[in-house]
Amino acid sequence: MLTTEKGSLSLYMQVKEILVARIGNGEWLPGSIIPSEVNLAQELGVSQGTVRKAITELVESNVLTRKQGRGTFVSIHDPHRALFHFFHITDNQGHKVLPDSRILHCRRKQASRKEAAKLRLAVGTKVIRIDRVRYFSAKPTMVETITLPARPFGSLGNRGKLELPNTLYELYEKQYGITIHSAEEQLRAVAASRHDAKTLNLEAGTPLLEIERVALTLDKTPVELRISRCSTENHHYQNTIF
Amino acid sequence: MLTTEKGSLSLYMQVKEILVARIGNGEWLPGSIIPSEVNLAQELGVSQGTVRKAITELVESNVLTRKQGRGTFVSIHDPHRALFHFFHITDNQGHKVLPDSRILHCRRKQASRKEAAKLRLAVGTKVIRIDRVRYFSAKPTMVETITLPARPFGSLGNRGKLELPNTLYELYEKQYGITIHSAEEQLRAVAASRHDAKTLNLEAGTPLLEIERVALTLDKTPVELRISRCSTENHHYQNTIF
DNA sequence: AAGTGGTCTAGACCACGTA
């Protein structure tokens, strides 16, 4: 129940937690409309302004989306959002294009020390590891290794595994009900290994941009480790600091 | 004058523009307090809620800072803000430490094509170019080339030039009244040149992380071009995507 | 026409910092 007692959170924060909980437990699915501000206010016994403030903060953190005249919706990961929010590679003219993908391998393994640490699993836990190459206008440019915990993603790669979509986050959401809300990335310069070099058709030792990303759900649970090594001959990583 | 006519911006947006203008023209300097919400509302003939909404957005974009019980202040670039907002290099344990700096050169030149383009100047315009090395625990780790338009920064480096502070953005603000509000960064992997290698005490050809940053003022005027080449042996570039 | 979010108002009380 909502309270306004001394030690408690502010009303709108309590409303926010209720909304997040309803999204988290699947009561309101991605893409679906939520009740109007007036209805929620009535139901929860607060004013519309309080509900509004809670919703505003969730819109700012990309959890909800408002559409004037229509209603408020649980955010959905269409390819557009994946591209503009989570994909930071652009060509040297600043144009952003999603690369094509080709899967090299997809197998089950036991989590290495590093994978276990990054995904907060016990060493040896079953994971799925995907290797793929990504192409910009038919030119191989990135090699990617993606590690997923087998627990939620158990069925992935079991049958017809080489047919994974290009935008994985959409798959996670639609197939497994897992929505990526944030990510931590670490960037380094590394020398291309012989394998990298062969795959990307360049010389071993060529400098590559390595991006190590841990993707997180709304409650900060890590659900994907992705290591990308990218040739920065014609592309770069673009970051805007506000 | 504020209006609520049909084609015009919403009231709180007009208030926001007034506040930004007063900051931009130096009426309210960085670090100083601005009038209270109630006073501004009275002066501008709107309700406190409207002023509040305008201020809230400016706080979100780091232009203003609220301090409960005290007032609202124009944001200031203390070293802390520079470090946590604009400096993205951390060691491999995730700890952020500001490196020491040593200036190698500081000279006046004519803007190269690239510098002119990035700073939106005519080719050949006078610029100041600073070369420095940055150290983490006494180990040379980054080489930096900083280019500033001579116009606003004319006096910089004229006398005793090798005595520049470690956090330049603070200098820009205090000395020249120029506050950096945002930046565009492009990251690439490059091979260390012989000069890089000698400066950083490693072998030519070693992969380095190159960060090319254009720093912008509140009105999006580019005022600094900074190219950093960083050894990522013990450090990396950390980015969080929300 | 009805329902939604978007803006705006006027006033209330609380929590915090300063004097």
Place this chain on the structure above:
DNA sequence: ACGTGGTCTAGACCACTTG
């Protein structure tokens, strides 16, 4: 005690979308 920002309310009107 006073002034500040922080929260909350209740109600108004506008702009937009849908039936």
